Amino acid sequence: MIIYGSSLSPFVRKTLAYVAEKGLKADLKPIGLGNTDPDFVACSPFRKMPAFRDGDFAISDSSAIITYLEAKFPEPVLVPSEAKSRARTIWFEEFADTILAACLGKMFFNRIVAPRFLGREGDLAAAEKAEKDEMPPLIDYIEGVLPNSGFLVDDRLTLADLAVASPFVNLLHMGIAVDASQHPKTASFVERMHIRPSYAPLIAKERSFFNRQAR
Ligand SMILES: N[C@@H](CCC(=O)N[C@@H](CS)C(=O)NCC(=O)O)C(=O)O
Structure with a gap:
């Protein structure tokens, strides 16, 4: 594959x-x-x-x-088959891919991708607006829906967690962390997801790519 x-x-x-x-x-x-x-x-x-x-x-x-x-490859199940759990998993994936990624994407594209990879200035005002106005309600939302188990659906790892964790890596590359004093559940969720063996090597590789670029 x-x-x-x-x-x-x-x-x-x-x-x-x-x-x-x-x-x-x-x-x-x-x-x-x-x-x-x-x-x-x-x-x-x-x-x-x-x-x-x-x-x-x-x-x-x-x-x-x-x-x-x-x-x-049905096992391990990462998209639950029970109707409500499946719908909620797909909702979180959709939320991450559209609403969350669009907001963090404005920041990442304009601050990193445009100047570093496309050789042109990014729209820094749009990035600033995304960070100050658009991002806070999204983090508030995640904080409000995250169960105490730390998993978004069925109290176990699903595609929902993998999807929501992904755009936060772009935030990390911009040196921005979720504020644990304001959003403790989200900060801990992001941290736990990013140290999983599925995410950690990807993040390490991306970091070393940025470090090589900065030299
Ligand atoms: N809904 C698509 C989105 C894919 C997407 O927009 N990828 C961006 C990179 S983050 C891309 O390839 N952009 C290039 C382009 O639009 O020409 C997915 O989930 O795969």
Whole structure:
């Protein structure tokens, strides 16, 4: 199995963490923005990452890839089958991929991606607005819905936790931590997720990439 992309993308990172939690093996083929590698484009017609290939089957979109893998490799169950639990898991994945990633993405894109990878200035006012106005209600929301177990659904690890944890790595790369005095459950959730064996090596690799860049 091949995953095309860069784990700096929250969608690629979520997929890689999911693959690791499933105990599966996939080759990560590095792809940057604007890459026109023919097999990447064959798997992802609109050139969005992640893209995925398993033999003659190709698909893109992190949720579609995870849907395929969960059906093909049911154990361990990371998308519960019980109706309410499944719906809540998909809601949290959707919340993470759209609402949370969009907000943190404005910060990450304008402060890091545009200046470092695209050679142009980012919209720093948009990044500032996202941090000051858009992000706080999202963290308030997570704090309010996180059960004491520290897992979003069914008091055990599911795709919901993997999805919500992913955009927070981009926050980490910007030197911003969830304030534990204001949002203790969320801060602890993020910390615990990021030290899991599925996330920690990805974060370490991303960090060393940034450190090499800074030299
Ligand atoms: N819903 C998609 C989103 C994928 C996505 O937007 N990826 C971004 C990187 S974070 C991308 O490839 N952008 C390149 C582009 O839009 O051309 C998923 O979950 O995979």
